[in-house]
Amino acid sequence: MPEQSKCTMRDVARLAGVSTSTVSAVINETVAVSPQRKIRVLRAMEALDYEPDAIARSLKTGRTNAIGIIVPDITNAFYPEVIRAAEEAAQEAGYSVLLCDSSEDSNLEERHLSALFSRRVDGILLACCVNSRAQQTLSRRRVPAVFVDRLPPASMVNTVCTDNVQAGCLATEHLIGLGHKRIGLLAGHTALSPHHDRLEGFRKAMQEAHLPILDEYLMTGDVQFEDGFDAARRMLHLPVPPTAIMASNNKLLMGVLRAAEEQPLRIPQDVSVLGFDDYLWNEHFNPSLTAIAQPARQIGRKSFELLQQLISGPAAARDSPLHAVFPAELRVRRSTGAPRG
Amino acid sequence: MPEQSKCTMRDVARLAGVSTSTVSAVINETVAVSPQRKIRVLRAMEALDYEPDAIARSLKTGRTNAIGIIVPDITNAFYPEVIRAAEEAAQEAGYSVLLCDSSEDSNLEERHLSALFSRRVDGILLACCVNSRAQQTLSRRRVPAVFVDRLPPASMVNTVCTDNVQAGCLATEHLIGLGHKRIGLLAGHTALSPHHDRLEGFRKAMQEAHLPILDEYLMTGDVQFEDGFDAARRMLHLPVPPTAIMASNNKLLMGVLRAAEEQPLRIPQDVSVLGFDDYLWNEHFNPSLTAIAQPARQIGRKSFELLQQLISGPAAARDSPLHAVFPAELRVRRSTGAPRG
DNA sequence: AGTGTCAAGCGAAACGTTACGATATGGAGT
DNA sequence: ACTCCATATCGTAACGTTTCGCTTGACACT
Numbered sequence: 169m170p171e172q173s174k175c176t177m178r179d180v181a182r183l184a185g186v187s188t189s190t191v192s193a194v195i196n197e198t199v200a201v202s203p204q205r206k207i208r209v210l211r212a213m214e215a216l217d218y219e220p221d222a223i224a225r226s227l228k229t230g231r232t233n234a235i236g237i238i239v240p241d242i243t244n245a246f247y248p249e250v251i252r253a254a255e256e257a258a259q260e261a262g263y264s265v266l267l268c269d270s271s272e273d274s275n276l277e278e279r280h281l282s283a284l285f286s287r288r289v290d291g292i293l294l295a296c297c298v299n300s301r302a303q304q305t306l307s308r309r310r311v312p313a314v315f316v317d318r319l320p321p322a323s324m325v326n327t328v329c330t331d332n333v334q335a336g337c338l339a340t341e342h343l344i345g346l347g348h349k350r351i352g353l354l355a356g357h358t359a360l361s362p363h364h365d366r367l368e369g370f371r372k373a374m375q376e377a378h379l380p381i382l383d384e385y386l387m388t389g390d391v392q393f394e395d396g397f398d399a400a401r402r403m404l405h406l407p408v409p410p411t412a413i414m415a416s417n418n419k420l421l422m423g424v425l426r427a428a429e430e431q432p433l434r435i436p437q438d439v440s441v442l443g444f445d446d447y448l449w450n451e452h453f454n455p456s457l458t459a460i461a462q463p464a465r466q467i468g469r470k471s472f473e474l475l476q477q478l479i480s481g482p483a484a485a486r487d488s489p490l491h492a493v494f495p496a497e498l499r500v501r502r503s504t505g506a507p508r509g
Numbered sequence: 510m511p512e513q514s515k516c517t518m519r520d521v522a523r524l525a526g527v528s529t530s531t532v533s534a535v536i537n538e539t540v541a542v543s544p545q546r547k548i549r550v551l552r553a554m555e556a557l558d559y560e561p562d563a564i565a566r567s568l569k570t571g572r573t574n575a576i577g578i579i580v581p582d583i584t585n586a587f588y589p590e591v592i593r594a595a596e597e598a599a600q601e602a603g604y605s606v607l608l609c610d611s612s613e614d615s616n617l618e619e620r621h622l623s624a625l626f627s628r629r630v631d632g633i634l635l636a637c638c639v640n641s642r643a644q645q646t647l648s649r650r651r652v653p654a655v656f657v658d659r660l661p662p663a664s665m666v667n668t669v670c671t672d673n674v675q676a677g678c679l680a681t682e683h684l685i686g687l688g689h690k691r692i693g694l695l696a697g698h699t700a701l702s703p704h705h706d707r708l709e710g711f712r713k714a715m716q717e718a719h720l721p722i723l724d725e726y727l728m729t730g731d732v733q734f735e736d737g738f739d740a741a742r743r744m745l746h747l748p749v750p751p752t753a754i755m756a757s758n759n760k761l762l763m764g765v766l767r768a769a770e771e772q773p774l775r776i777p778q779d780v781s782v783l784g785f786d787d788y789l790w791n792e793h794f795n796p797s798l799t800a801i802a803q804p805a806r807q808i809g810r811k812s813f814e815l816l817q818q819l820i821s822g823p824a825a826a827r828d829s830p831l832h833a834v835f836p837a838e839l840r841v842r843r844s845t846g847a848p849r850g
Numbered sequence: 851a852g853t854g855t856c857a858a859g860c861g862a863a864a865c866g867t868t869a870c871g872a873t874a875t876g877g878a879g880t
Numbered sequence: 881a882c883t884c885c886a887t888a889t890c891g892t893a894a895c896g897t898t899t900c901g902c903t904t905g906a907c908a909c910t
Contacts, residue, residue, distance in 0.1 A: 176895090177896065177897065178895055178896080184862090186859080187897080188896090189859070189861080190858090192897070192898060192899085193858095193898095197655055197901070198898085198899090199857095199858080199859090201859085202857090202858070204860085205858085219626055219627050220896090220897080221568075221895090221896055222629065222867090222897095223568045223896080224568055224896035224897040224898090225896080226865095226897090227865050227895090228899080229898065229899095230864055230865080230866080232564065234607075234628075237608075241581070242589045242592060242593050243589050243590055245586060246591075248584050248586075248588075249584055251583060251608070252582075252584055255583075255608065256612075259609070259620075260619070264609075264624055264625075265607065265608050266606065266607055267578075267607075268596070269909080271597075275862070279600075282560065286561060286562070286563045287564070287575075287605060288811075289561045296615075313851095332637060335671075339826075364746070397778045402804055411704075419789070420793075422789070422790065422850075426511070426793065429795075448760075448763070448782050449794075451766065452763045453794060453795070454770075509679065517866055518866065518867065519866080525891090527889075528890050529866090529867080529868090530889070530890060530892095531867060531889065531890075533869085534888095534889090537868080539869085540887095540889090541888070542888075543887090543888065546888085546889085561866090562865090562866055562867070564865090564866080564867090565866035565867040565868090565895090566867055566868075567867090568865090568866080568867070568895050568896070569866080569867045569868045569869080569894080569895055570867085570868065570869095570898085571895080635871080734910070735889075822857080
């Protein structure tokens with residue numbers, strides 16, 4: 169049964185018969201220590217079950233080896249994957265992760281930021297919420313930060329995200345390729361960069377195919393199940409309804425499914441359905457759901473890598489912002505098919 | 510544009526023309542300060558955009574106002590809900606959360622624990638992984654800890670979880686009530702307390718109904734999609750197959766669905782299907798999935814509350830372990846029905 | 851022998867806070 | 881006028897590290 173571990177570097181030093189500086193040198197391998205002393209120190213550390221106090225170390229060095237991650241809603245299955253990958257990379261590099269959930273509330277987001285500043289984190293990974301003031305708040309500080317997935321309107325920031333314009337394009341082209349001409353889009357909250365960009369991709373693809381974009385086939389704004397249900401129902405009841413509907417968010421998509429079921433319309437024979445964000449269970453739906461998949465793990469890992477680069481690189485390197493963009497992938501399943509007739 | 514905020518208590522004190530002790534007193538409201546001085550201090554803090562250094566404070570006070578949360582897999586949708594609720598409660602109480610994902614790997618779990626100890630967190634919330642040594646590791650330290658959802662075999666620990674025996678009972682009774690006599694169970698990894706307990710609940714309910722428990726209808730061990738698929742397929746190909754199958758884990762359940770589809774068997778006419786853990790999309794499956802729902806948010810919140818009690822209560826109070834058990838809830842949907850004939 | 855070089859080790863001063871004992875200040879009670 | 885107390889304020893010693901400059905020996909070269 170080892171010690172109660174209430175022990176400090178001084179205890180180790182005393183037991184080993186050396187000074188605390190030597191213990192520190194052994195721990196950090198910062199200067200050479202003779203082998204026999206090194207062994208004495210290591211033995212003492214072992215015997216006392218010594219563990220360096222990260223707090224004291226941070227106070228002295230000014231570095232905490234901790235980063236903050238703020239997401240708008242950890243319950244949204246996309247973020248856990250990002251977080252996991254980032255945390256994995258962080259842990260490999262000896263960093264810990266302080267997790268904050270802003271609940272899509274910019275005031276809470278600000279409070280989280282303050283807390284992180286106060287804790288002197290070395291850097292921040294942020295998927296910002298609607299109406300976020302984070303960009304200004306961060307620019308006042310000297311804390312390295314990388315915006316992930318949800319980007320602020322401002323430009324001079326470091327970012328990692330999916331190429332959502334391409335994603336919107338890809339999805340639309342898939343449907344056009346199947347023969348669809350009337351495509352509906354529940355675009356979500358266009359103040360959020362992913363939703364905004366997907367809409368843009370949609371527009372681009374439609375234009376390139378010389379297809380008109382009808383107001384009745386476009387819905388922006390809220391992103392809950394009921395919103396999707398209402399919007400899809402409205403579209404499907406039009407005199408000339410769309411033959412395919414895309415939803416920029418999972419809950420909206422569920423709403424579309426429900427609206428189709430209600431009529432009832434068969435998927436994909438009567439209406440094709442496509443979602444953004446691919447989840448494990450999409451494959452097991454009946455019919456299985458065609459979806460755009462984002463490389464969440466890559467995004468998470470890359471975010472941390474960029475952040476670490478900012479943290480440990482020279483301060484000058486922070487002047488021109490870093491960017492990483494990943495392509496989205498289309499997973500074709502059974503919920504999309506050729507339109508009737 | 511405020512200051513660069515490289516400022517310390519001394520800067521504030523100098524500007525306000527008081528001593529650092531007074532500034533500290535104002536911040537912590539630990540001793541009375543005359544109104545006019547208090548105002549001077551507050552103004553100075555404002556002017557310098559001062560933010561207390563949590564690191565220095567922690568070093569001095571021995572408290573970090575941070576807790577650690579370790580989960581086996583944040584990608585499992587149950588945990589984000591727990592985490593969110595716990596984090597919410599923590600943030601309300603002025604605590605930050607250090608998040609760790611053990612990837613179901615006990616060595617990584619140990620490393621995370623060490624890191625948390627080193628960072629001197631005030632307490633730890635832990636959903637332990639298979640073969641966890643966390644209980645021993647924690648018992649050596651004086652760090653308050655609460656085990657959440659996944660409990661270690663040992664008894665003298667603080668715990669918060671669903672009543673999984675009742676959950677297993679409830680699910681089984683539901684099927685028995687519908688007229689099922691031959692019920693299959695993919696019980697998952699019985700070394701994990703939730704899975705173990707659900708199996709026990711199943712046994713109890715079957716016994717009370719005087720129904721036999723057949724080995725061929727019981728599968729334990731792995732918990733991946735393929736495992737569920739193989740096991741369900743095997744059961745459904747038996748000369749006398751079960752008329753209902755329950756799965757203790759979402760991936761297993763997906764395997765069951767796939768196996769049924771393959772035959773093909775209709776759900777619920779040919780075979781009823783029931784899952785543990787209720788997710789948003791269960792309702793939107795076709796057919797919608799009957800499931801046991803755990804009160805994840807309540808569990809998360811309560812976990813933090815108990816932990817805080819341990820942290821701020823007298824050390825003596827830590828002797829007899831705290832427990833909180835929440836009832837599970839059955840959500841009856843379309844995937845379960847009366848057996849044929 | 852005297853000098854210079856170098857590595858290994860040490861002591862002490864920070865880092866930014868809090869907490870504690872000590873010191874002023876100003877009435878009220880005698 | 882004197883003590884006595886309560887109240888407000890301050891100086892300073894920690895907390896457990898790292899870092900920096902200094903000392904010490906050992907050793908090689910004149």
